[in-house]
Amino acid sequence: KNWPGKTCGPLAPEEELVSACHLEKEEENEGEEEEEEEEEEDLDPDLEEEEEEENDLGDPTVLSAVHNTQRALLSSPGVKAPGVLGMSLASLHFLWQTLDYLSPIPFWPTFPSTSSPARHFGPRLPSPDPTLFCSLLTSWPPRFSHLTQLHPQHQRILQQQQHSQTPSPPAKKPWSQQPDPYANLMTRKEKDWVIKVQMVQLQSINPRLDDYYYQEYYQKLEKKQVDEELLGRRNQVESLKLVTPYIQKAEAYESVVRIEGSLGQVAVSTCFSPRRAIDAVPHGTQEQDMEAASSQRLRVLYRIEKMFLQLLEIEEGWKYRPPQPCFSEQQSNQVEKLFQTLKTQEQNNLEEAADGFLQVLSVRKGKALVARLLPFLAQDQAITILLAITHHLPLLVRRDVADQALQMLFKPLGKCISHLTLHELLQGLQGLMLLPPGSSERPVTVVLQNQFGISLLYALLSHGEQLVSLDSSLEEPNSDHTAWTDMVVLIAWEIAQMPTASLAEPLAFPSNLLPLFCHHVDKQLVQQLEARMEFAWIY
Amino acid sequence: MMRKKTPTLREIQWGQRETEKLDLRALLCQASFGRLFYSFFKSLVGKDVVVELKNDLSICGTLHSVDQYLNIKLTDISVTDPEKYPHMLSVKNCFIRGSVVRYVQLPADEVDTQLLQDAARKEALQQKQ
Numbered sequence: 001k002n003w004p005g006k007t008c009g010p011l012a013p014e015e016e017l018v019s020a021c022h023l024e025k026e027e028e029n030e031g032e033e034e035e036e037e038e039e040e041e042d043l044d045p046d047l048e049e050e051e052e053e054e055n056d057l058g059d060p061t062v063l064s065a066v067h068n069t070q071r072a073l074l075s076s077p078g079v080k081a082p083g084v085l086g087m088s089l090a091s092l093h094f095l096w097q098t099l100d101y102l103s104p105i106p107f108w109p110t111f112p113s114t115s116s117p118a119r120h121f122g123p124r125l126p127s128p129d130p131t132l133f134c135s136l137l138t139s140w141p142p143r144f145s146h147l148t149q150l151h152p153q154h155q156r157i158l159q160q161q162q163h164s165q166t167p168s169p170p171a172k173k174p175w176s177q178q179p180d181p182y183a184n185l186m187t188r189k190e191k192d193w194v195i196k197v198q199m200v201q202l203q204s205i206n207p208r209l210d211d212y213y214y215q216e217y218y219q220k221l222e223k224k225q226v227d228e229e230l231l232g233r234r235n236q237v238e239s240l241k242l243v244t245p246y247i248q249k250a251e252a253y254e255s256v257v258r259i260e261g262s263l264g265q266v267a268v269s270t271c272f273s274p275r276r277a278i279d280a281v282p283h284g285t286q287e288q289d290m291e292a293a294s295s296q297r298l299r300v301l302y303r304i305e306k307m308f309l310q311l312l313e314i315e316e317g318w319k320y321r322p323p324q325p326c327f328s329e330q331q332s333n334q335v336e337k338l339f340q341t342l343k344t345q346e347q348n349n350l351e352e353a354a355d356g357f358l359q360v361l362s363v364r365k366g367k368a369l370v371a372r373l374l375p376f377l378a379q380d381q382a383i384t385i386l387l388a389i390t391h392h393l394p395l396l397v398r399r400d401v402a403d404q405a406l407q408m409l410f411k412p413l414g415k416c417i418s419h420l421t422l423h424e425l426l427q428g429l430q431g432l433m434l435l436p437p438g439s440s441e442r443p444v445t446v447v448l449q450n451q452f453g454i455s456l457l458y459a460l461l462s463h464g465e466q467l468v469s470l471d472s473s474l475e476e477p478n479s480d481h482t483a484w485t486d487m488v489v490l491i492a493w494e495i496a497q498m499p500t501a502s503l504a505e506p507l508a509f510p511s512n513l514l515p516l517f518c519h520h521v522d523k524q525l526v527q528q529l530e531a532r533m534e535f536a537w538i539y
Numbered sequence: 540m541m542r543k544k545t546p547t548l549r550e551i552q553w554g555q556r557e558t559e560k561l562d563l564r565a566l567l568c569q570a571s572f573g574r575l576f577y578s579f580f581k582s583l584v585g586k587d588v589v590v591e592l593k594n595d596l597s598i599c600g601t602l603h604s605v606d607q608y609l610n611i612k613l614t615d616i617s618v619t620d621p622e623k624y625p626h627m628l629s630v631k632n633c634f635i636r637g638s639v640v641r642y643v644q645l646p647a648d649e650v651d652t653q654l655l656q657d658a659a660r661k662e663a664l665q666q667k668q
Contacts, residue, residue, distance in 0.1 A: 150584075158585045202577075202607060209665070213578040213658040217651055308660055368653065 151218035153225070300359045303341075304366050310338045311373055318376070335376050342373070343384075358392055362399040367409055374412035382416040383424065389413065390428035390456065394443040397450040406452035410459075410507050417459050422467045422480050425460060426487065432457075433490055444494050448503060455507040461491065462510030488520045496528040503532055573607060575662045579655065580605040580643075589619055589644040590635055596624060598633065609637035 150158070186194075208215055314334050321328070327335070344356035360366035374382055389396065389409070400406045420428075432444040447453035468484055495503070514533065518526050546555075580602070589599045590611060597620050600613030614632045618624050 154582070154584070161585055198606065209661065210574055211578045211581075212661055213575060213654060214581045215578075216654050216658070217582045220651065220654070305660070308657075309664060312657060312660060 151215065153218040153222040157221075296359075297363075300363060301365065303356075304360055304363060304369055307338060307341055307360075307369055308365070310334065310341070311369060314338065314376055315372070335373075335378075338373065339377060339381050342370070354388065354392075357388060358395065361389070361396055364403045364405040367400075367403075367405045371408045371412050374409075374416065379416070379419050383419060386413055386416050386420070387424065387428045390460070391431045393432060393453055393456065394446040397446055397453050400450075400452070406450075407507065410452060410455055413456065414459055414508075417463050420460075420463060420467075422464065422471070422484065425464050425467070426480060426483050429460060429464075429487055429491075430483075433487065442494060444491065445498065448495060448498055451504045451507060454504045457491070458506050458510055458513055459508070461488070461516060462512055464488075465512050465516040485520055488516060492517050492521045492525055492529060495532060496525055498532070500532050509533070572659065572662050573609075575658050576609060577605065577607050578658065580609065580611075583645060583649060586646055586649050588613075588646075590640055591642040591644070592635070592639050593641045594639070596620075598627075598635070600633070603632070606637075609640065611635045611637065611640065611643075 314331060317328075317331050317334070321331075342357060342360065361370060370385065374385065377385070396406065432447060433442055435442055444457070447457055464484060464487075468481065471478075471481075514526075514530070517529050521529070584602050584604060586602055587599065588602050589597055590613065591597045597618065598613060598616050599619045600616035603612040603614045605611055612632065612634050616627070616630060616633055618627045
């Protein structure tokens with residue numbers, strides 16, 4: 001009995017199942033026939049799982065893709081018979097259009113009317129031109145034919161890779177000289193058609209959202225490349241080939257275990273307990289008071305996540321804003337709302353509010369959040385944050401020992417430093433110079449030993465110097481000026497006291513810093529300072 | 540008189556139970572960050588990865604393509620472990636079903652972890668809605 005859908009050469013029964021029987025069914029009675037045949041060929045639906053494993057022609061994905069495509073097509077109105085060809089022209093047109101989106105050349109030029117349906121659906125169309133079909137993908141990047149939705153930046157990178165690769169493959173793997181008996185069971189165009197059907201499933205209305213990671217990643221790369229080209233430096237760094245790391249097995253692991261008296265070997269490693277490649281299991285004991293701390297931590301993390309969602313909305317709104325350079329009212333409201341959440345304004349107690357903010361900053365995620373939020377904040381809001389950070393700098397530095405993530409705040413904070421007034425600056429710095437009760441060490445010493453701390457401090461001093469030098473035209477003994485002078489002297493002294501090895505290397509060394517010290521401090525101290533800041537002169 | 544719902548083609552062929560199974564499978568590839576990982580792996584196409592399977596076989600190769608089920612196609616493959624799998628010597632390209640993958644080792648500098656976090660946040664939000 002001729003299987004109605006025989007489109008290709010000799011196929012195993014399973015493969016016929018995939019390529020033929022979903023596509024060719026036309027009427028109910030034929031359906032019945034096929035069910036009989038199914039029983040004959042022992043195609044029990046329950047066997048579906050195994051069939052897919054053995055079936056190397058048909059991806060299980062293709063199986064589902066065909067189903068889904070059919071469902072999409074059949075669900076459109078006007079479908080009478082459960083045959084693909086009974087569908088309305090509208091749904092055909094839809095399919096044609098979606099595939100058109102995929103490829104530059106129209107997929108099916110014309111289709112016969114529904115009244116006289118062609119027997120076959122797919123590659124063996126009687127009327128359309130098959131040559132049109134096969135020219136589809138030859139022009140496209142041949143190696144990655146079915147991923148036709150590549151981002152242009154991705155394409156560029158892949159093409160570069162192709163060009164740089166050695167044209168002749170290593171002789172290590174010579175192809176067998178014997179003819180492959182399984183070759184060309186499907187023609188190229190048939191394979192491509194099957195893949196296309198699968199890809200139709202992946203059409204999305206909103207690729208920016210559905211395909212967020214991929215789109216953003218390559219946009220970022222593109223932007224980076226453009227920026228680099230603008231600056232005139234093209235890094236010729238080749239992307240490193242992945243070197244397989246040798247993973248040191250933490251525990252002795254026997255994959256095969258012989259049990260006494262048993263006949264065979266028992267495999268110990270299963271998919272539920274595989275070889276541990278990542279040590280993601282948290283170690284350490286949980287004490288009573290630790291539980292309270294961990295639940296507190298969870299609460300902070302939860303808060304941060306909620307704020308992140310708001311931040312993502314703001315960033316998205318900014319990225320796709322209509323061509324006006326400033327914020328819309330809605331965006332300003334969003335920013336304000338997020339800022340209030342960050343400041344934990346609901347807390348009536350000021351100290352608790354500050355505490356909430358500091359808790360956010362004590363977590364790496366929180367630092368990332370603040371760093372990304374700062375560019376959006378209004379000037380006074382940003383300054384509030386800057387002053388809060390400066391005031392609690394020693395605490396933040398101590399809490400950042402593990403993460404070393406404060407650095408990401410440096411650049412955004414640097415931008416708002418330039419808006420500080422001298423008075424605000426002094427307020428911020430004075431906190432660092434106060435001797436806490438019962439201690440001989442000023443908070444600034446901790447700051448000086450931390451890279452972020454010292455960088456921030458230098459940036460603040462540099463700005464202060466700028467302000468004062470601009471202001472010196474007044475020539476009036478200002479209380480702020482005297483306070484400033486005292487501050488500079490004290491800081492210089494602290495730096496000089498610190499052993500050079502403990503002094504952290506700043507992220508940026510402002511050029512007016514040494515002149516500032518020279519101006520206010522005696523020669524001996526300047527020499528000591530110079531000795532410590534020696535490495536900075538390399539810049 | 541109530542009209543019986545017209546069965547779909549799949550339901551005729553497979554029966555309702557199997558249709559539900561197939562629907563569920565299609566749904567699963569979307570659920571629990573399916574879309575995110577598809578998007579993520581797409582960005583790694585063309586890069587070298589090492590895929591470790593649940594049967595302990597590790598295959599190093601260039602990522603050729605990935606689909607929504609995270610089935611992986613690798614080209615120019617080599618078996619990374621000492622060659623106790625000699626039958627793989629002549630194989631140049633391979634297709635790996637997503638469900639048999641245990642780990643995929645990736646080049647670290649090709650991954651933007653910050654972006655991955657953001658994408659996960661967006662996907663989680665979408666799923667909640």
